[in-house]
Amino acid sequence: MASAVRAGHRLRRAAEGGELAALPAGLQAELEAALASQGALVPFSLLRRLHTALREAGYPLYLHELLEGCEIDLPEVPVPPRNPELVARLERIKAKLANEEYRRMTRNVTGQMNGTLAEFGRQVRSVKAVVITIFNFIVTVVTAFACTYLGSQYVFAETAARVLSAVIVASVVGLAELYVMVQTLEGDLGKL
Structure with a gap:
């Protein structure tokens, strides 16, 4: 589940250009630290506090304007290694199902040939x-x-x-x- 956004050009420009100078010093420092971090990931919790501070200060800059150009950071879900015993069992089941499907498909073909020959023999006798x-x-x-x-x-x-x-x-x-x-x-x- 996403918990951060990758900072876009608008948020960087606002933080570096002094547009967010009216923010509390701790919040501003936390935002600058997040922007300076690897990948410039800004957590959602910081964005919520930023939004609340902007609203309380009556700042003309809205959060959606700051988030313009940002991308949601979706962390990669680690794929657990497959159990070799389970993989072997699944392969056996797939092979068995494929064999049953083949038998089901060819049963009618073989039956028709024998049925045709048997029917021909019956007609000859008749x-x-x-x-x-x-x-x-x-x-x-x-x-x-x-x-x-x-x-x-x-x-x-x-x-x-x-x-x-x-x-x-x-x-x-x-x-x-x-x-x-x-x-x-x-x-x-x-x-x-």
Whole structure:
């Protein structure tokens, strides 16, 4: 905390030029000693007494005029040396926090890569299941048609009747297979 001012040109001129001759001798001597000291530091207590003396004497010179050009002397605050144990502990904490921050930032990156590959694998399995189901549907319908066409030769002599009966049976088998396939896909899509 500031407790003194560094004397400016106006205060020096007033003290040396005799403008403050009406001041008590002790106060004037104290002011001259302060001005002659190293750095010309004038304490606030001396300035208060100077202000009071100027007011009582009815002096035409005001304190703010005397302090023109003065600077407040702010003493340097001594910085205590840091405890090496505390410094080491702070460094460990900073390193730990930086490591946690790094892990937090990279967790999503690593998770996305694994998640993307896992999602890709899941989609491949789903597509594989759909392809197998469609292939099974086609094979079942074609087989039902072929079996009915070949088996109906013992019942029908005409080709048109054989084809018509094979199409009807293949359609019924196809609709039944389609119903089962939709139920299966709906169940698989519900799990995704």
